[in-house]
Amino acid sequence: MGKLRSQYPADSTERHVEYILVASFHVDRGPIMEHQYPGAISGDENMLAELMLPDQAHVRKQDWTIFFLHKDNSEDDEKEEEPEEDFKEKRVSNGVNDGIDETGKDTAGHANPVDAMRDQEELEGGEGPPLIYVLNLVNTKQDKALKRLQYFRSPFPNTLAALYDAVNAMDLTLMPRLTVLERSILQASDTKDLFIEKFEQMIRQKKAEDARSTVMPAQDSPEKGKGAVHYSTPRDTHEFESKVIYNQIPIPIKVPTGTSVETVGDFSLIKLIQAFSTPHAASPQSFLPHAHLTTNGPYTHPIVVLVNAILTQKRVIFLGHNRPSGEVAEAVLAACALASGGVLRGFTRHAFPYTDLSKIDDLLNVPGFIAGVTNPAFGNHPEWWDLLCDISTGRMTISSKLDQAPITDGFLYFQQQNPGYARSINGGSGGGLPSLSASADGTGDSTFIDDLLRSISSRHGESVVRSKWREYVNKFTRIAAAFEESVYGASALFVGAAEADAGAHGVHGHGYVWADDASRARELGANVWRIEGWRNTRSYYAFIQDLAAVWERRPIRSIDLAHQHDRLRCLKLSHEDSAAIYFALSASVRTYDEICQLLTVTPESNAGLFYISLGLFHPDIKVRIATLELLERIMGHEAGRHFWTALSRFSKLAFFRIKREMESGTRANDAVGSPSDDGNANGLDARVRGMHLG
Numbered sequence: 001m002g003k004l005r006s007q008y009p010a011d012s013t014e015r016h017v018e019y020i021l022v023a024s025f026h027v028d029r030g031p032i033m034e035h036q037y038p039g040a041i042s043g044d045e046n047m048l049a050e051l052m053l054p055d056q057a058h059v060r061k062q063d064w065t066i067f068f069l070h071k072d073n074s075e076d077d078e079k080e081e082e083p084e085e086d087f088k089e090k091r092v093s094n095g096v097n098d099g100i101d102e103t104g105k106d107t108a109g110h111a112n113p114v115d116a117m118r119d120q121e122e123l124e125g126g127e128g129p130p131l132i133y134v135l136n137l138v139n140t141k142q143d144k145a146l147k148r149l150q151y152f153r154s155p156f157p158n159t160l161a162a163l164y165d166a167v168n169a170m171d172l173t174l175m176p177r178l179t180v181l182e183r184s185i186l187q188a189s190d191t192k193d194l195f196i197e198k199f200e201q202m203i204r205q206k207k208a209e210d211a212r213s214t215v216m217p218a219q220d221s222p223e224k225g226k227g228a229v230h231y232s233t234p235r236d237t238h239e240f241e242s243k244v245i246y247n248q249i250p251i252p253i254k255v256p257t258g259t260s261v262e263t264v265g266d267f268s269l270i271k272l273i274q275a276f277s278t279p280h281a282a283s284p285q286s287f288l289p290h291a292h293l294t295t296n297g298p299y300t301h302p303i304v305v306l307v308n309a310i311l312t313q314k315r316v317i318f319l320g321h322n323r324p325s326g327e328v329a330e331a332v333l334a335a336c337a338l339a340s341g342g343v344l345r346g347f348t349r350h351a352f353p354y355t356d357l358s359k360i361d362d363l364l365n366v367p368g369f370i371a372g373v374t375n376p377a378f379g380n381h382p383e384w385w386d387l388l389c390d391i392s393t394g395r396m397t398i399s400s401k402l403d404q405a406p407i408t409d410g411f412l413y414f415q416q417q418n419p420g421y422a423r424s425i426n427g428g429s430g431g432g433l434p435s436l437s438a439s440a441d442g443t444g445d446s447t448f449i450d451d452l453l454r455s456i457s458s459r460h461g462e463s464v465v466r467s468k469w470r471e472y473v474n475k476f477t478r479i480a481a482a483f484e485e486s487v488y489g490a491s492a493l494f495v496g497a498a499e500a501d502a503g504a505h506g507v508h509g510h511g512y513v514w515a516d517d518a519s520r521a522r523e524l525g526a527n528v529w530r531i532e533g534w535r536n537t538r539s540y541y542a543f544i545q546d547l548a549a550v551w552e553r554r555p556i557r558s559i560d561l562a563h564q565h566d567r568l569r570c571l572k573l574s575h576e577d578s579a580a581i582y583f584a585l586s587a588s589v590r591t592y593d594e595i596c597q598l599l600t601v602t603p604e605s606n607a608g609l610f611y612i613s614l615g616l617f618h619p620d621i622k623v624r625i626a627t628l629e630l631l632e633r634i635m636g637h638e639a640g641r642h643f644w645t646a647l648s649r650f651s652k653l654a655f656f657r658i659k660r661e662m663e664s665g666t667r668a669n670d671a672v673g674s675p676s677d678d679g680n681a682n683g684l685d686a687r688v689r690g691m692h693l694g
Helices: 045-052 114-118 157-168 180-187 196-212 269-282 302-311 325-340 357-364 376-380 409-417 445-457 462-488 517-534 538-553 561-570 575-588 592-600 610-617 621-635 640-645 649-664 681-693
Strands: 019-026 030-037 062-070 098-104 131-139 239-246 249-256 316-319 370-373 387-390 395-398
Touching: 019 045, 019 157, 030 045, 030 157, 045 062, 045 131, 062 325, 157 239, 180 462, 180 592, 269 302, 269 325, 269 395, 269 445, 269 462, 302 316, 302 325, 302 387, 302 395, 302 445, 302 517, 316 325, 316 376, 325 370, 325 462, 376 387, 409 462, 409 517, 445 462, 462 517, 561 575, 561 610, 575 610, 575 621, 592 621, 592 640, 610 621, 610 649, 621 640, 621 649
Parallel strands: 316 370, 316 387
Antiparallel strands: 019 030, 019 098, 062 131, 098 131, 239 249, 387 395
């Protein structure tokens, strides 16, 4: 095994935190910037101070916001080509209504690997200058003995320097750098010790480096006189545990090891979903029909309306009147991650987790923004937004000023090809309104939301909900690719179609799989409007760029693994067709990276290895042996062994029975595949009996 690289190497010149800012509210001058360390940050100081002190912050003991700044590339020519730097959250404050910001640059929130940027494993370029992520905490103390808004204690520059040095001294060198495939597997799993081997290897490498080192600690080193340093693996590999030593006090820090695109800050998808699902379930209210948004009719679930609005680049505002600004900021960040699903990007760059009325002109110049506000005046101006999400009431409103979706060539082509499944059009002004009944669920969204809410009520956890949304968004992109191929003849949303259709290893085909043509036409027809709405957005074009880059690094290109797995899952295949798939998988999935690629299409939420393990029951002994060999390789994989553990006892018994037959040299092909048992009847009965006996 080669040497692992750290996400944050010790010799890296990049800092965890770039700037610390301190702002305060002056009784005569309003919000002012008090300190900037180690130097002035680019931008308008007054604007920064206003963003750091949100409305009504003085009536709360604590509040927080997060906002983004576009880095001025001209300020440091030598840094123009550098990747965006990493951002770890650390919150400190001093004084009355003052906030200290820790700022870093990260493509996908805190703890995203810079090396992945260099290797183009996670593309964030092409959208403009790097973003600076600003986390802001505001503390308020009341003391009637002091003059109004007087400082209790003003932080001196040496205090800020000590804080700056302490945060940047945080040791993350033992956090292994994961590939895109490994991060995808980690994000889709709840297993606490997934990829624990990588953390153990990082510790072994560190101990070896310590043993080779002959440099004694300096006289004033805190390590002098101490014994060997103890290194321990994390209790949960989804988070790396470190600490910041400030004023000789260790402050524990947890850094996510597998973040995805559009994941910024700490938020909860469950909280966002429940906030708008509970009022809708108690008293459903109809929406103003819009082809892009109400894809299931006027009673489309609010969360689906929200996702449709973000996907089709509508202007979305989260309003939280008399709510902390941190609450609306969290809702904005969660909404970006919801629509992204860890698959799409381009949302956070145009997000304003918190803004106020004084910046409305700048806000309206941004197409498709997602903003958080607390001023109720925003609700009275439907011309400012397309979808208003009121956090206080849990209700959403589609703007009466929003233009209806235009009829596109894609819709007309699809209507000509599938007249029985294309959504009919009303004759109302503006056109473009699909006639949908309230009970229609051609998209499957209602079923999906019901399943999601059951998972939440069963306390399955945040990671399960995020995994389900990842599958949802991934399915949408695959359906969009099938739609484009259907109406336009080709799609940039699927790279490598020619290779997948060439018939390598005896199988061919690519893209999403439906049980039959009617199901395919029905689902495409239900999604046609939001697909057409998405096709002209930033996230659509960014996704095409990402697909092309990922394709260049994909270990298996000759087979569409997702397509072949879906065929096993969705279709009633003949023995010959299923055998071809099992042979192809066994022949093409051999190396570590190839197994990783297979595991990304068989997450726990998609039945894991269940459909692959069905090859153990195939009537052809050669297929059973090929499946066994594939599962053996998966068992020896760092992540695959956990997938194997999750398999049912029924499948494991079949595995070991076949393995014993191979080792003993017996071949039961004739007996198992004879006409008397129809290929598997007697063998299956025997396996069931064996399972009960075991």
